[in-house]
Amino acid sequence: MGDVKGFLKHSRDKKDYKPVAERVGNFEEFTLDWPEQQYKDQAGRCMDCGIPFCHEGCPLGNKIPDFNDAVYRGEWKEAWTVLKSTNNFPEFTGRICPAPCEASCVLGLNNAAVNIEHIEKEIAETAFREGWEQPITPKEETGLKIAVIGSGPAGLAAAEESRKQGHAVTVFERDAEAGGLLRYGIPDFKLDKNVVARRVKLLEQSGIVFKTGFEVGKNITATELEAKFDAVILCTGSTVPRDLNIEGRELAGVHYAMDFLKHQNQLIGQELTEQVAHFNAKDKHVLVIGGGDTGADCVGTSNRHGAKSITQIELLDKPPTARDTSNPWPEWPMIMRTSTSHEEGANRDWAVLTKRFIGEAGKLTAVETVKIQWTDKSKFQFEEVPNTSEIIPCDLALLAIGFAHPEKKGLVEQFDLVLDPRGNIKASGYKTSKPNVFAAGDCRRGQSLVVWAIAEGRKAAVAVQRTFAEKAVTM
Ligand SMILES: Cc1cc2nc3c(=O)[nH]c(=O)nc-3n(C[C@H](O)[C@H](O)[C@H](O)COP(=O)(O)OP(=O)(O)OC[C@H]3O[C@@H](n4cnc5c(N)ncnc54)[C@H](O)[C@@H]3O)c2cc1C
Missing domain, CATH: 3.50.50.60 (FAD/NAD(P)-binding domain)
Incomplete structure (x- = not known):
């Protein structure tokens, strides 16, 4: 199984990205490929752990040690055959999966987990390059x-x-x-x-x-x-997006995150030819309400538009930097995450409640917020912290509080x-x-x-x- 001492020889390599200054100038993917030997070395870190918890961590039950072993040996077609046996679209998950498999990797107990997602993408892309991905031909037509x-x-x-x-x-x-x-x-x-x-x-x-x-x-x-x-x-x-029915919700400039993101995607897909002014973050103070992935996508998109400032706020407390004892391996770690979009620039704050949208002549100009203290998370109960009210200048508020x-x-x-x-x-x-x-x-x-x-x-x-x-x- 792979290189039994691979994890002792090689540490986990970070993904390589294009520099921030370059990538925020366009909407192109910016994750760079590694040389082939680097994928093999990283796959070789997948040790013979006995009980691969990654199988369980992955909702698809991907046979991760098997495809890592094949990559380590340079048998890319074998790796692809194993991966495809459980995952129809590894080219999607290899790019955008938060990788629960890595969170449950046995190596993660006392070392950095195997770089499963990035290896998965390379297997998927190799298959397309080599022409192994072909249309399906069923053995027979059922007529159903x-x-x-x-x-x-x-x-x-x-x-x-x-x-x-x-x-x-x-x-x-x-x-x-x-x-x-x-x-x-x-x-x-x-x-x-x-x-x-x-x-x-x-x-x-x-x-x-x-x-x-x-x-x-x-x-x-x-x-x-x-x-x-x-x-x-x-x-x-x-x-159906969650709404925030507070004072000023009707003001021009308050939008659902998904409408903003969809508009940008339609522009790139050339379904739309002109950018609608209210979905353009250029030179605007942007407030993203909601600290999750959709919010992070709004941050990345606003940076690419050329926003004047971007702030992302979240109602929940700032997560810890490492696993809490109540959240042990191999559970999904509830820890602080900094996405590539955050690395491109944004102010972030936690335990913040949005009180009201403020406007002039029907247009959003600011948002009032207040810090909160959680009293009982299980009952979703919190208190406002006195004297922490803040008025944040804002021309574009994006509601990214889930569906x-x-x-x-x-x-x-x-x-x-x-x-x-x-x-x-x-x-x-x-x-x-x-x-x-x-x-x-x-x-x-x-x-x-x-x-x-x-x-x-x-x-x-x-x-x-x-x-x-x-x-x-x-x-
Ligand atoms: C902004 C954003 C970013 C995300 N980023 C990630 C990420 O990075 N990684 C990740 O793993 N997950 C991410 N997610 C979550 C992930 O995209 C969803 O969990 C996943 O797409 C759900 O797939 P689905 O097929 O169930 O639904 P959807 O992808 O929502 O597809 C449903 C489809 O049904 C169509 N439809 C609905 N009603 C009808 C109808 N009556 N007739 C015909 N068509 C209809 C819709 O138009 C839509 O195309 C993200 C979600 C959002 C909103």
Whole structure:
């Protein structure tokens, strides 16, 4: 297994990036490749740990020690075959996964974890360069028809897995292009749109039909869909953003983060030719409300627009720099993270409550905030700290405080689906309350991660397959 002493010979190498001054001038990806030997050395750090907790850490169950061993030996095709056996789209996860596998790497107990994500990207890109990634050709056509609603990572994975079984698959997508948040949420500097388009093209060449600009619930009803298809897999995402209903919310200049990011992605994708002034951060004081990844994407995008200042605030306390004893390995570490977007420049603050938006003549000019002290986190209770009120100059406030649940109007109402207590589509074993209607991804588990969406899409396709098999037995 790899080099049993590899972790003693080599320390974990950081990813190499283009310099900040260069990369903020455009929206291009900026992570640099390593020379081949460096990937081999880093893969060789994956030791023969006996119980690879990374398998469990990865929602896809990626066989990480096996592909690391193959990379260490220079057997890139073998590495790709292993990786593809559990992950449909390693070119996405190799770029943007927060890598829960690395958080649970056994080496991480007393050393720096293996650099799994960066190796994964190189395996994926080698496969495209070498032509190993080819359209799927199912062994036989089953004649069964599957509709997948939504073309985010869950929908794409469900579509590919269903097509592998020989079913006729149609993906319905209301946006102009396929990809979901891979295309319209995540900025290009993290995931280039051509990488998404390259995958969608392969899926099309596999015989999957993409009907874009087509909203289920509007352009076709649920009843019509059920009549035309043998199974329907809902992968519609968690798209209702959390709002901040405080004084001044109606002022021009207060926007949802996702609207801001989508606009930029549409510009890059040339769906839009002109930048709308209110989504342009140039020369503006930007306040990003919400300390998560969506907020970080707003920071990176605002820096590229040329914002005058960028501040990101978060309601929760500043996380510790290292694991707390209550959060041991191999759990996901709840620690302070500084993303590449933060490295490009932003003021950050924690335990801050947004009190009101302040404006003149209907336009946002400032935001009032106050520091808070948490009294009972389990009950979401906090107190304002006296004399800590602050007025922050602000022309553009971006709400990046998460997503509540999937939309209910249209599709969910028409299918008359049962929802869980959080408002997501209830689908135990990926089966919804309607026969032959399945659900996967963020619309089922709530806003999550690309790696979870791919895992859910795969499992929903298996659930469909099982249902077909059960029907065949009873017929
Ligand atoms: C700004 C942002 C950045 C993120 N960055 C990361 C990251 O770096 N790494 C990571 O792992 N995760 C990230 N995430 C989370 C990740 O993108 C999501 O968890 C993932 O995309 C969910 O996949 P999905 O397929 O379930 O849904 P989505 O990607 O949301 O796709 C749902 C699709 O369904 C379509 N749809 C909805 N209703 C209908 C309808 N009625 N008819 C037809 N089509 C419909 C939508 O248009 C959309 O294309 C980010 C999320 C956001 C918002």
